Amino acid sequence: MAITTPMRFRQAIVQALADEMRADSTVMLFGEDVAQAEGPFKTSEGLLTEFGPLRIRDTPISEMGFTGAAVGAAIMGMRPVIEIMFMEFLGVALDQLVTEAAKMRYLSNGKLSVPMVVRASVGSGLGFGCQHSQTLENWVAATPGLKVVCPSDAQSAYSLTRSAIQDPDPVIVLEPRILYAERGDVDTSLVLPIGKARVLRKGNEITVVSLGQMVNVARRAIETSALDVELIDLATVVPWDRETVLTSVKKTGRLIVVEEAPQSGGWGSEIVAAATSELFCQLKGAPFRITTPDVPVPYSGVLEARFVPTADDIARQLIESLKTGTTPKSWWELEGLK
Amino acid sequence: MSAELERRRAVQEDAIAQYERMIEIREFEGQINGLFASGSIRGTTHLCLGQEALAVGLASVLRPTDIVSATYRGHGIALALGLSPESVLGEIMGKTIGCCGGVGGSMHLSNMELGLLPTSAIIGGGMPIAAGAALSFQVRKTDDVAVAVFGDGATNIGAFHETLNLAAIWNLPVVFICDNNVYGEYSRINTTTPLEDLHMRADSYKMPHFALDGMDIAQVQKGVTEAVIRARSNGGPTLIEAKTYRFAGHSRADQALYRPEGELEKWEKRDPIKLTEEALIASGALNPQRIIEIKSEMKTTIEKVVATCQDSPEPNLASMFQNIFTPANVGRS
Numbered sequence: 229m230a231i232t233t234p235m236r237f238r239q240a241i242v243q244a245l246a247d248e249m250r251a252d253s254t255v256m257l258f259g260e261d262v263a264q265a266e267g268p269f270k271t272s273e274g275l276l277t278e279f280g281p282l283r284i285r286d287t288p289i290s291e292m293g294f295t296g297a298a299v300g301a302a303i304m305g306m307r308p309v310i311e312i313m314f315m316e317f318l319g320v321a322l323d324q325l326v327t328e329a330a331k332m333r334y335l336s337n338g339k340l341s342v343p344m345v346v347r348a349s350v351g352s353g354l355g356f357g358c359q360h361s362q363t364l365e366n367w368v369a370a371t372p373g374l375k376v377v378c379p380s381d382a383q384s385a386y387s388l389t390r391s392a393i394q395d396p397d398p399v400i401v402l403e404p405r406i407l408y409a410e411r412g413d414v415d416t417s418l419v420l421p422i423g424k425a426r427v428l429r430k431g432n433e434i435t436v437v438s439l440g441q442m443v444n445v446a447r448r449a450i451e452t453s454a455l456d457v458e459l460i461d462l463a464t465v466v467p468w469d470r471e472t473v474l475t476s477v478k479k480t481g482r483l484i485v486v487e488e489a490p491q492s493g494g495w496g497s498e499i500v501a502a503a504t505s506e507l508f509c510q511l512k513g514a515p516f517r518i519t520t521p522d523v524p525v526p527y528s529g530v531l532e533a534r535f536v537p538t539a540d541d542i543a544r545q546l547i548e549s550l551k552t553g554t555t556p557k558s559w560w561e562l563e564g565l566k
Numbered sequence: 567m568s569a570e571l572e573r574r575r576a577v578q579e580d581a582i583a584q585y586e587r588m589i590e591i592r593e594f595e596g597q598i599n600g601l602f603a604s605g606s607i608r609g610t611t612h613l614c615l616g617q618e619a620l621a622v623g624l625a626s627v628l629r630p631t632d633i634v635s636a637t638y639r640g641h642g643i644a645l646a647l648g649l650s651p652e653s654v655l656g657e658i659m660g661k662t663i664g665c666c667g668g669v670g671g672s673m674h675l676s677n678m679e680l681g682l683l684p685t686s687a688i689i690g691g692g693m694p695i696a697a698g699a700a701l702s703f704q705v706r707k708t709d710d711v712a713v714a715v716f717g718d719g720a721t722n723i724g725a726f727h728e729t730l731n732l733a734a735i736w737n738l739p740v741v742f743i744c745d746n747n748v749y750g751e752y753s754r755i756n757t758t759t760p761l762e763d764l765h766m767r768a769d770s771y772k773m774p775h776f777a778l779d780g781m782d783i784a785q786v787q788k789g790v791t792e793a794v795i796r797a798r799s800n801g802g803p804t805l806i807e808a809k810t811y812r813f814a815g816h817s818r819a820d821q822a823l824y825r826p827e828g829e830l831e832k833w834e835k836r837d838p839i840k841l842t843e844e845a846l847i848a849s850g851a852l853n854p855q856r857i858i859e860i861k862s863e864m865k866t867t868i869e870k871v872v873a874t875c876q877d878s879p880e881p882n883l884a885s886m887f888q889n890i891f892t893p894a895n896v897g898r899s
Binding site for chain 2: 256282283285287288290292293294295296297298299300301302303304305306308320323324327328331332333334335336337338339340341372373375396397
C-alpha cells in the first residue's frame with residue numbers, strides 16, 4: 229500500500245528538489261531569491277541550509293544571463309534547475325531556451341544534451357495584473373527540442389518535478405501559482421513520466437481534457453453537472469499524450485478542452501485538431517474548447533474571477549453540448565461582448 | 567588520439583604549425599566565395615579573413631578540455647581548435663561529412679572533443695552559456711576554463727552585460743574575448759558605441775580587463791595566457807579586447823562599400839599572416855622559400871578538401887528527424 233504524506237503544492241516542489249539533490253550531486257538550483265530568501269513562493273525552503281551555497285544560488289535579476297548559464301552548466305554535465313519567478317520574466321530569456329537550449333542536441337550531431345529544468349510560476353487568480361498572470365504555454369510549446377509540463381496538484385507537482393530533473397532534455401515546468409498553497413497527499417514513490425496524461429475520473433459520455441489550475445475547476449464542474457464525464461489531466465503539454473486522449477475520445481465520442489490560455493493559439497487547439505482529424509467519423513459532436521477570452525488578464529477581482537473559466541460556466545457548456553449536440557457559446561458571446 | 571586532437575596538439579606545441587594553421591584558414595576562407603558562385607554553398611557565410619591570429623593564438627594556449635563558445639564567424643576558430651577542414655567545409659556545404667552532418671551549416675560548427683560548443687548565430691548567445699560551462703567547472707572543482715569569443719557588436723546586447731555581471735559576482739573561471747574587428751554587421755563600431763576601448767566596460771563589473779593587438783599572435787598568446795591562468799587559479803573572469811580588423815564584409819551579401827577610403831589598406835599592412843612571417847623569418851624558424859612552399863602545399867591541401875566535400879553525400883531525409891530529443895533510453899533513471 230502506498231504511503232502518502234499530506235503537504236502543500238509548494239512543499240511538494242521543495243520535497244522533489246531536495247530528493248533529487250540528495251540523489252544526484254549534479255543537481256543544483258539557481259534563480260532570483262531562491263537561496264537566502266528560500267524562494268518568493270517558498271519553493272526552496274531549507275535547501276540552502278541543506279545543500280549549501282555552491283549548489284543553491286541567488287542570481288542577479290538577469291533571466292537571460294542565468295538561463296544561459298543553466299544551458300552551459302547542463303551541457304557540461306550538471307542538472308541545473310532554474311526558477312523564473314513569473315513566467316513573463318522568461319520573455320527576456322527566450323533566446324537562451326528556444327534558440328540555444330532547444331538546438332544544442334541538433335547542432336552537435338547528437339553529442340550534447342541539455343538536462344536543465346526551467347520552473348516558472350504561471351496563471352491568473354491572485355490579482356497580480358496582466359504582466360504577472362499569464363500562462364503562456366504557447367511561448368514554449370511550439371519549439372521542437374523543449375518539453376513542457378504543468379502540474380495540477382501536490383502529487384503531480386512532486387512527481388513531474390522529479391521526472392523533469394531526471395529528463396535528459398530541457399523541460400519547462402509551469403507551476404500554477406494559485407495552487408502553491410493547496411494541500412494534497414503525496415506518494416513520493418509515484419512516478420509520473422513526462423508525456424503521460426492522468427485519467428482522474430472515468431466516464432463514458434464526454435472526455436474533458438484540462439491542465440494546471442483548470443483541472444480542479446473542471447472536476448467541480450463535472451461533479452455539478454452529474455454527467456458521466458472522463459476527466460484527463462494532460463500534465464504534459466509537449467509531448468502530449470495522444471494515446472490516452474484519443475483512446476478516451478474514441479470511447480466517449482465527445483471532447484471538451486478546458487484551458488486557462490486565451491482563445492487564440494492555445495495548446496487546446498492542438499488537442500481538438502488532432503481528435504477532429506483522426507477520429508472525425510467516430511465523433512458524436514464537434515470537439516470544442518472552453519478558454520479565457522482574447523484579452524489581457526484583468527486586475528479587478530470581479531473581472532479576474534469571470535475572466536477564467538468557472539465551474540458553473542463549464543458545467544453549463546457540458547450539459548448544453550450533450551443536450552443539443554451543438555457547441556455552446558462562450559460567456560462573452562452570450563453577454564454580447566465580442 | 568584522434569586526428570583532430572593531433573591537429574590541436576600541433577598548434578599547442580609548435581610555432582610553425584601555428585603559422586601553417588593561419589595559412590590554412592586564409593586558404594580555406596579564400597575558397598568560400600568561389601563555392602558560392604558554383605552553387606556548392608547556400609545561405610550565408612561570415613568570413614574571418616584578417617582575424618586568423620586570434621583564432622590560432624587562442625587555440626594554442628587552451629586545453630582541449632577547456633570550453634569555447636564562439637560565433638557565426640567561426641570557421642577560423644573551428645579550424646584552429648583542430649576541427650578538420652573536411653568537417654568544417656562539409657558542414658558549410660551541408661554534406662554528411664560535416665561536423666553536424668549537414669543540418670547545421672556555416673554558422674553552427676561544433677566538436678566537444680576539442681571543446682568547441684555549437685557556435686551561435688545569435689549575437690551574444692554563447693556568452694551566458696560559456697559562463698554556465700564555467701559554473702560547472704567551479705561546482706565540480708576542476709581547473710578547466712570556459713572562453714567566450716564574441717564580436718564588438720555584442721558588447722551592446724543585454725547578454726554581454728548580464729553575463730559579465732554574473733561571472734563577476736560568482737567569480738567564474740571564464741575568459742571573455744571581444745574580437746573587435748571594428749564593424750558590427752554593416753556599422754562601424756564608433757557609430758553604435760560611445761567608447762573606443764570596449765574592454766573598459768568591464769570596470770562596471772570590477773573585472774580585470776585589457777586590450778591586446780589581435781593581429782599579432784604572440785600578443786594574443788600572452789594576453790590569453792594571463793587571463794587563463796587567472797581563471798584556472800580561482801582568480802575569476804577577465805575581459806580581453808583583441809583589436810582586429812575584418813578584411814571581408816559582414817557576410818556573403820556585403821561588399822563592405824561603407825569602409826572609409828584607405829582603412830582596409832592600412833590594416834592590411836598589419837596582416838596577421840605577414841606579421842607572423844616576419845617574426846618567424848627574424849627568429850630563423852622559417853625562410854622565404856619555405857613560406858612559398860607552405861602556401862603552395864596548403865593550397866593543394868584545401869583544393870583536395872574541396873573535392874572531398876564535393877564528393878560527400880547529401881544527408882538523407884531521416885537526418886532531419888534526429889537529435890531533437892535524447893532517445894528515450896538514454897536518460898538518467
